[in-house]
Amino acid sequence: MRIECEREQDVLDALAARRWPARCDTELTAHVAACPVCGDLVEVAGALLDDHDATYGDARLPPSGVVWWRAQLRARDEDARAAARPIAFIQGVAASVALWLLVTLVRAIPTAMVAAWKDWVLGFIPHLSVSLPNLADMTGAIPVNVLLVVGAALLLAPLAIYLAVAED
Amino acid sequence: MRDVTIADIERLRAEADGADAVFEMDEDTFRALYDRTSRALWAYLSRLTGNPDAADDLLQETYYRFLRAQGRYENEAHRRNSLFRIATNLARDGWRRGAHARLVPLPDGAQGELRAQVDVAGDAQRRTDLARAMRQLTPRERAMLWLAYAHGSSHRDIASTVGVKAASVKLLLFRARRKLAVVIRNEDRKAGRDED
Numbered sequence: 001m002r003i004e005c006e007r008e009q010d011v012l013d014a015l016a017a018r019r020w021p022a023r024c025d026t027e028l029t030a031h032v033a034a035c036p037v038c039g040d041l042v043e044v045a046g047a048l049l050d051d052h053d054a055t056y057g058d059a060r061l062p063p064s065g066v067v068w069w070r071a072q073l074r075a076r077d078e079d080a081r082a083a084a085r086p087i088a089f090i091q092g093v094a095a096s097v098a099l100w101l102l103v104t105l106v107r108a109i110p111t112a113m114v115a116a117w118k119d120w121v122l123g124f125i126p127h128l129s130v131s132l133p134n135l136a137d138m139t140g141a142i143p144v145n146v147l148l149v150v151g152a153a154l155l156l157a158p159l160a161i162y163l164a165v166a167e168d
Numbered sequence: 169m170r171d172v173t174i175a176d177i178e179r180l181r182a183e184a185d186g187a188d189a190v191f192e193m194d195e196d197t198f199r200a201l202y203d204r205t206s207r208a209l210w211a212y213l214s215r216l217t218g219n220p221d222a223a224d225d226l227l228q229e230t231y232y233r234f235l236r237a238q239g240r241y242e243n244e245a246h247r248r249n250s251l252f253r254i255a256t257n258l259a260r261d262g263w264r265r266g267a268h269a270r271l272v273p274l275p276d277g278a279q280g281e282l283r284a285q286v287d288v289a290g291d292a293q294r295r296t297d298l299a300r301a302m303r304q305l306t307p308r309e310r311a312m313l314w315l316a317y318a319h320g321s322s323h324r325d326i327a328s329t330v331g332v333k334a335a336s337v338k339l340l341l342f343r344a345r346r347k348l349a350v351v352i353r354n355e356d357r358k359a360g361r362d363e364d
Binding site for chain 1: 190198206207208210211220231232295313314316317318338339342346348349352
């Protein structure tokens with residue numbers, strides 16, 4: 001099967017100039033009637049050209065100034081968000097490190113000192129007989145694997161924050 | 169996309185005084201380019217997606233990405249090709265994500281109502297038939313046919329816009345044309361039977 005015809009350009013020119021079919025030579029119209037390639041071309045290109053003209057009229061275009069300002073606005077917002085991403089990451093790292101330090105410090109406090117503090121605090125509220133848990137004992141009682149999971153979570157938290165912000 | 173408010177414009181004006189330019193292209197150049205290209209681009213997107221509302225959104229997205237790309241263009245044709253390539257990719261991405269399900273067509277009944285409202289001397293009927301026929305093609309086939317016959321692009325430009333080898337354009341175009349011609353003739357035949 002042929003995929004092209006040497007008269008295609010003539011047909012396209014006639015269609016584009018709106019000469020088809022009334023103001024075309026009879027030789028070209030006879031050719032199109034006999035040539036399947038040009039027959040398809042007239043069918044398709046004719047319909048698309050008509051549609052193109054009509055669609056042009058349908059276009060509901062915003063003014064160029066509005067498109068420009070919207071693009072500016074969006075670009076600035078995106079730039080500001082991109083600039084904030086590293087800051088969010090550093091804040092996440094800092095928060096994780098601070099939390100880790102806090103846990104480490106609490107664990108490092110001697111049991112006797114915690115008991116003394118507890119007595120000192122309870123001295124202000126003698127009417128309450130609440131037994132505060134021993135923080136050092138508490139953290140000491142946590143299994144190592146749980147601590148590892150918490151540690152990993154603290155380390156991954158900044159990354160998660162970063163990815164969440166980057167998604168935006 | 170949200171509307172631009174007066175406050176936004178005021179803020180941008182204030183920022184523009186002290187800040188670096190966001191885009192490489194200046195406003196006047198952009199506006200001239202937009203005035204020259206937007207109508208053709210909207211028509212292309214409208215036919216590619218089958219939905220004028222989607223074309224509205226994609227048009228603005230296309231120009232935004234074009235401005236953000238800050239490409240170096242040799243000439244007007246190069247710029248135009250770049251715009252059409254961005255538009256093609258956006259429409260294709262929408263298609264892949266399944267957006268076509270909501271982008272496309274009204275059910276037959278609704279199309280009939282729409283047709284009744286806008287039909288002037290059968291033009292709307294023909295356009296609706298073409299739209300229905302185009303929907304039976306793949307997005308790439310639609311893009312190629314529109315660029316070749318409605319937009320008058322060269323095979324080289326079509327290849328660069330659609331992302332195929334220039335040597336393949338002739339054959340792909342032939343197949344797409346054949347397919348659309350058959351569908352249009354079938355639609356015509358069906359319409360003839362309905363009238364009888």
